């Protein structure tokens with residue numbers, strides 16, 4: 001491959017190309033690391049994370065999200081930057097990356113840097129350049145803000161070790177939920193070259209935490225933990241398949257976050273689904289909801305879905321859906337039930353549940369207190385009692401509650417109206433369930449998924 | 454007879470009034486806090502003006518902190534930054550409930566009890582800051598809490614002391630609501646505020662927040678940009694937060710001879726260039742297939758946008 005670094009491109013032109021090419025990467029979180037400034041240079045990291053703007057697609061802008069280069073020697077079918085795609089190419093120099101980061105940070109445009117990249121020459125060659133850029137930012141500019149670098153599969157362990165001591169977060173993208181999907185769409189990538197660095201980073205983090213306790217002054221290795229991303233809807237895996245993979249990544253690789261990215265068909269490759277009604281946003285949304293249930297609400301993947309029912313209900317959120325299938329566990333008395341049980345009530349979120357448990361120690365809670373605390377009573381009322389009474393005289397009956405819940409307009413992060421009508425029609429509902437694929441793929445799902453990880 | 458203590462709208466004013474309330478030895482239920490002049494005077498009530506007093510305020514602040522813990526104290530400060538007229542009374546009721554030992558939690562199931570007692574030297578910090586304030590007379594709530602830890606500036610910590618957990622108490626609920634709103638606005642603005650570089654290298658950021666939150670924002674930026682000269686300007690209140698490179702930040706009001714407006718400034722030669730770069734980035738990072746203005750508006754209400762370069766005309 002001829003390396004065409006367009007020297008004559010201005011930094012503005014490069015930024016246009018290399019942020020445009022980075023926009024499909026989902027993660028923009030800057031949370032999870034609390035690091036004080038050491039009194040010099042610039043920057044710190046805030047545990048709660050800070051959004052600096054919101055782009056026209058409603059997504060948070062927290063980090064300067066750019067590619068180091070959009071040159072690439074690989075040819076992944078779903079990717080705009082694939083070798084065979086005819087797009088303008090550009091690469092930053094390490095100095096340009098430092099300048100943009102520092103000057104944006106001073107003006108409070110950003111919370112830090114998110115650096116991903118195509119592959120110039122080879123994974124190691126590219127990651128070496130990225131290490132140089134990040135090293136410069138940390139050492140010469142004494143930048144102490146948040147840095148997230150995407151690790152290219154196949155990078156050698158030495159480079160990952162070096163990188164890990166410079167950045168807050170590393171992510172290695174799963175890309176697709178199964179090895180089959182990967183083989184079909186990204187033949188240069190292998191499950192092995194993705195999971196090996198993940199494992200190395202996990203071990204590095206564990207050791208580093210231990211050493212920090214022991215010696216205090218050692219440098220932290222990837223203090224913000226690692227994350228990954230899966231593309232949803234480019235390959236035929238079911239929701240059950242996807243959240244089972246996610247659950248395993250949380251449990252066995254100690255990942256901080258798994259991101260789901262509704263597939264946007266930019267390359268129109270014949271191997272890819274056409275998606276006439278746009279990216280599967282609702283499906284992506286349901287996966288995020290389920291992901292929260294896995295991480296914070298004590299649910300397991302197998303409780304939410306199973307082989308017979310491998311996809312989420314388009315009309316109801318996963319928690320309401322679960323509750324309706326487990327009506328024997330309701331109603332729950334909010335003044336005595338334990339936190340775990342309260343967390344399972346539709347309409348009660350994490351914060352509200354915690355507030356309930358602490359507030360009821362002073363006095364028994366009434367429905368109006370619950371409302372002020374932040375409980376969505378319109379949804380919760382079918383599932384709770386307050387001091388032994390239900391709010392209204394409602395029946396605990398699946399059809400009845402389902403009908404009522406469906407009349408409460410669900411708050412979606414996007415307009416239902418903006419989804420094409422067909423996306424919510426029954427026809428598509430069946431597409432969602434993907435019956436033919438399901439019957440093939442799910443039978444040996446557990447072994448497939450577990451075997452891979 | 455009911456006693457109404459009239460005080461000015463600042464931590465120094467409100468805390469001084471609470472001090473006065475305790476001095477008065479009246480039954481607590483007969484004493485009320487009134488911020489600014491009352492419009493409908495009551496016939497059978499005594500009205501007394503209380504002067505803002507940084508020293509008394511510091512004493513009250515220290516006691517509140519000891520009694521309510523750092524988080525509870527922070528909730529009080531946030532609530533008092535609100536514009537709501539009833540904030541003084543709500544805060545007063547919560548503080549008296551806490552002082553008078555209306556302890557809300559008989560059993561302590563969780564970790565919150567560890568927050569309740571703050572260490573003695575934290576207390577000193579709070580008071581020493583008031584004394585060293587370069588603008589002791591000035592009616593801003595700047596230095597009373599400037600020594601607080603940064604972690605307290607996020608709304609996740611707002612209600613941890615036992616009294617603040619008692620959300621069935623209407624005054625606690627009110628303080629909680631006010632504090633939550635101010636905490637949210639502060640957190641949002643920590644991200645949305647935009648600095649511009651002036652000719653002399655100073656970074657300048659105008660803001661127009663609903664609540665009086667400038668002093669909650671200053672520690673965040675002072676910590677993160679120790680080597681920068683910067684100024685945050687609350688245009689609605691004529692209030693300036695000033696950070697000299699390598700020094701401590703302080704707050705100044707417009708009455709003290711400073712008057713600045715955005716029109717007065719000339720920007721550095723590079724300023725337009727970096728703005729242009731950020732605007733380029735801002736537009737190219739959005740995915741067209743996912744365009745969603747409603748969600749954008751929900752997260753980033755229009756009122757913030759007049760201060761943000763990416764939403765102003767090119």
Ligand code: SF4
Pocket residue numbers: 072073074075076079080081082083117118119186
């Ligand atoms: S390696 Fe990355 S940049 Fe290159 S084609 Fe594949 S996904 Fe795109």
